[in-house]
Amino acid sequence: MVSKVMRTTRPRPHDTALPRPVMLAIGGDSASGKTTLAGGLVEAIGRDRCTSICVDDYHRYDRAERQNMPFTALNPDCNYVDIMEQHLQMLATGQPILTPVYDHSTGTLARPQYVRPREFVIVEGLLLLSTKLSRACFDISVFLDPPEDLRRAWKMRRDTTLRGYSREQVVADLARRERDSADHIRPQRRYADIVVRFAPEAVPKDPPPPLSAELLLRPTVQHPPLSHILTNDDRAAMHLMVVRDDDGTPVDCLHVHGDAGAEESQLLQKVIWDGVADKREMPRGLGEISPGTRSEPLAVTQLLLFYHLLQEV
Amino acid sequence: MVSKVMRTTRPRPHDTALPRPVMLAIGGDSASGKTTLAGGLVEAIGRDRCTSICVDDYHRYDRAERQNMPFTALNPDCNYVDIMEQHLQMLATGQPILTPVYDHSTGTLARPQYVRPREFVIVEGLLLLSTKLSRACFDISVFLDPPEDLRRAWKMRRDTTLRGYSREQVVADLARRERDSADHIRPQRRYADIVVRFAPEAVPKDPPPPLSAELLLRPTVQHPPLSHILTNDDRAAMHLMVVRDDDGTPVDCLHVHGDAGAEESQLLQKVIWDGVADKREMPRGLGEISPGTRSEPLAVTQLLLFYHLLQEV
Numbered sequence: 006m007v008s009k010v011m012r013t014t015r016p017r018p019h020d021t022a023l024p025r026p027v028m029l030a031i032g033g034d035s036a037s038g039k040t041t042l043a044g045g046l047v048e049a050i051g052r053d054r055c056t057s058i059c060v061d062d063y064h065r066y067d068r069a070e071r072q073n074m075p076f077t078a079l080n081p082d083c084n085y086v087d088i089m090e091q092h093l094q095m096l097a098t099g100q101p102i103l104t105p106v107y108d109h110s111t112g113t114l115a116r117p118q119y120v121r122p123r124e125f126v127i128v129e130g131l132l133l134l135s136t137k138l139s140r141a142c143f144d145i146s147v148f149l150d151p152p153e154d155l156r157r158a159w160k161m162r163r164d165t166t167l168r169g170y171s172r173e174q175v176v177a178d179l180a181r182r183e184r185d186s187a188d189h190i191r192p193q194r195r196y197a198d199i200v201v202r203f204a205p206e207a208v209p210k211d212p213p214p215p216l217s218a219e220l221l222l223r224p225t226v227q228h229p230p231l232s233h234i235l236t237n238d239d240r241a242a243m244h245l246m247v248v249r250d251d252d253g254t255p256v257d258c259l260h261v262h263g264d265a266g267a268e269e270s271q272l273l274q275k276v277i278w279d280g281v282a283d284k285r286e287m288p289r290g291l292g293e294i295s296p297g298t299r300s301e302p303l304a305v306t307q308l309l310l311f312y313h314l315l316q317e318v
Numbered sequence: 319m320v321s322k323v324m325r326t327t328r329p330r331p332h333d334t335a336l337p338r339p340v341m342l343a344i345g346g347d348s349a350s351g352k353t354t355l356a357g358g359l360v361e362a363i364g365r366d367r368c369t370s371i372c373v374d375d376y377h378r379y380d381r382a383e384r385q386n387m388p389f390t391a392l393n394p395d396c397n398y399v400d401i402m403e404q405h406l407q408m409l410a411t412g413q414p415i416l417t418p419v420y421d422h423s424t425g426t427l428a429r430p431q432y433v434r435p436r437e438f439v440i441v442e443g444l445l446l447l448s449t450k451l452s453r454a455c456f457d458i459s460v461f462l463d464p465p466e467d468l469r470r471a472w473k474m475r476r477d478t479t480l481r482g483y484s485r486e487q488v489v490a491d492l493a494r495r496e497r498d499s500a501d502h503i504r505p506q507r508r509y510a511d512i513v514v515r516f517a518p519e520a521v522p523k524d525p526p527p528p529l530s531a532e533l534l535l536r537p538t539v540q541h542p543p544l545s546h547i548l549t550n551d552d553r554a555a556m557h558l559m560v561v562r563d564d565d566g567t568p569v570d571c572l573h574v575h576g577d578a579g580a581e582e583s584q585l586l587q588k589v590i591w592d593g594v595a596d597k598r599e600m601p602r603g604l605g606e607i608s609p610g611t612r613s614e615p616l617a618v619t620q621l622l623l624f625y626h627l628l629q630e631v
Contacts, residue, residue, distance in 0.1 A: 088416045103401045114429035
């Protein structure tokens with residue numbers, strides 16, 4: 006088993022060992038924002054330094070075969086989870102993989118793809134944090150946890166525009182998947198180092214500001230010290246509070262309101278960035294939702310993840 | 319790296335370790351008889367105890383992409399040899415793989431196949447013995463080395479009947495592949511523990527007897543003691559002689575003529591079988607070419623390989 010402790014020991018004991026990449030897991034339910042978050046990080050780090058893959062193609066059955074199965078594609082029984090674990094171990098130890106490819110347009114398994122890990126490996130997947138061995142392959146893990154209403158709206162928009170489904174099909178799909186979501190996807194939340202919840206503000210404004218971000222920072226990794234610069238006053242646009250997690254354990258909760266000012270956000274980002282050992286210029290373009298539209302909550306979230314990736318190098 | 323020495327150490331040090339299968343490599347050029355030999359062994363051992371796979375589907379390019387390449391599918395540059403090595407290591411350590419599948423009818427890469435190693439793993443492939451790491455995954459290796467005339471006749475028969483090619487296409491294919499055969503396939507002969515050459519008798523008879531078998535028994539594995547029961551008189555139907563291999567090294571050469579008598583062959587087989595530690599009944603059906611037609615050279619070859627497989631358990 007690849008243990009997190011072993012993997013981060015540096016310098017490496019043998020010169021002959023393959024260079025080990027920094028591994029980031031992005032978990033979360035369907036349409037929870039995994040691809041968007043991964044894409045932004047790849048842009049910030051640079052495409053030439055990143056390998057970004059999705060491990061949702063380890064299907065045991067194709068679409069036609071799944072028709073008569075008592076479970077959906079979200080169920081571990083519907084996937085080669087053992088092969089996913091094996092491939093993650095390969096990537097974590099610097100080795101290439103031949104990853105299966107599922108063709109969403111035909112619902113069949115297509116030509117596998119050769120993937121070689123670069124310096125940073127960003128992996129997204131529905132079952133990524135579902136097993137101990139899979140989790141052990143990562144230096145840092147994130148779980149995206151938007152409010153269920155928001156996720157359903159995102160899924161509706163994506164599947165009816167990009168994937169060619171009707172609204173009725175998406176509604177039926179969500180209903181069919183609910184049980185497997187509850188049993189197999191949502192429980193993964195508790196294994197992530199960081200839980201990210203983008204959500205609209207409780208009090209509506211016109212025009213609506215960008216979504217706020219609430220980040221649970223679990224002590225499973227070392228976060229940048231922020232308590233000395235952030236208030237614990239929850240009326241402030243950015244604040245850090247100790248809260249009780251769903252299971253009752255205390256955890257730091259960083260909140261960035263959608264209408265947090267750029268200046269205030271920059272200050273927080275500077276403090277995070279100052280903690281990076283490898284002093285380089287702060288990446289540009291963080292927080293960009295679309296050309297010209299910027300979200301401070303997204304910028305802070307991306308920078309915090311970037312910070313963790315660089316800490317692991 | 320999985321070393322042969324490590325792999326055969328028993329009992330196993332940790333109870334939690336996966337059971338390691340016995341690994342047999344069957345190498346040789348296209349249409350040299352790999353599939354036929356593997357099939358006979360699987361029948362003898364029992365389908366429920368064997369995993370039999372061909373690792374010629376690790377193509378980097380499909381048929382259309384290969385059209386403009388300066389090499390054929392026999393060339394290592396045309397294949398994901400690193401992934402083949404990785405998958406062989408997985409099987410050798412008892413782990414499942416998701417192996418790529420090449421569809422000969424369309425010339426494209428199809429849905430990968432999940433393969434779990436059983437007690438005996440019989441692997442055939444064109445590049446199986448081409449790398450040190452690949453070779454190290456096997457307990458025992460065989461290279462099929464029929465005279466080139468015979469192999470070409472076999473390829474012509476197979477490709478024009480089973481694979482739908484015309485005679486002209488097969489002739490062109492053989493010519494196109496010759497360089498890669500010479501550079502990459504035939505050199506693997508020297509790495510096999512056993513080199514098997516089925517060939518017609520030098521002096522023609524009517525009706526022609528089955529092909530004779532010449533087996534080079536390299537000292538890289540421990541062969542059953544045969545020198546006390548076999549003559550070194552090369553006029554005998556079965557004989558064992560020390561000869562010089564192509565590279566000048568001395569090697570035992572077991573020859574079984576096509577017209578060797580069943581009684582004589584049975585005696586040799588009994589001696590081989592007596593050396594098997596696990597005393598079970600000798601497998602039936604060895605040497606069967608087709609229903610009712612039996613070849614003593616084939617029977618001896620299969621039994622010798624079976625002996626080695628059981629020695630490694």
